[in-house]
Amino acid sequence: MFQISLAAARVNAGFRQHEAAEKIGVTAKTLRGYEKGTTAIPGHLLRKLAKLYSISENNIRLPIVDDGEFDEEEKNLNCSTV
Secondary structure: OOOEEHHHHHHHOOOOHHHHHHHHOOOHHHHHHHHHOOOOOOHHHHHHHHHHHOOOHHHEEOOOOOOOHHHHHHHHHHHHOO
């Protein structure tokens, strides 16, 4: 399956960051965080963006967000199984 980044999906759909952010009810700074992977995007907002960009959610490649203890636990589990 071919996937593109959230930012590429936005650009391909012809939206500037502030325009897309306004359409889904967040700030441009928040959307920037989702696109860069500094903030995990909630599923309901991913669905809104996918619909806005006319692309399937499955075709959007999201960055891995390391935002807390759960992620550390997940990394440790993945490392121990390799």
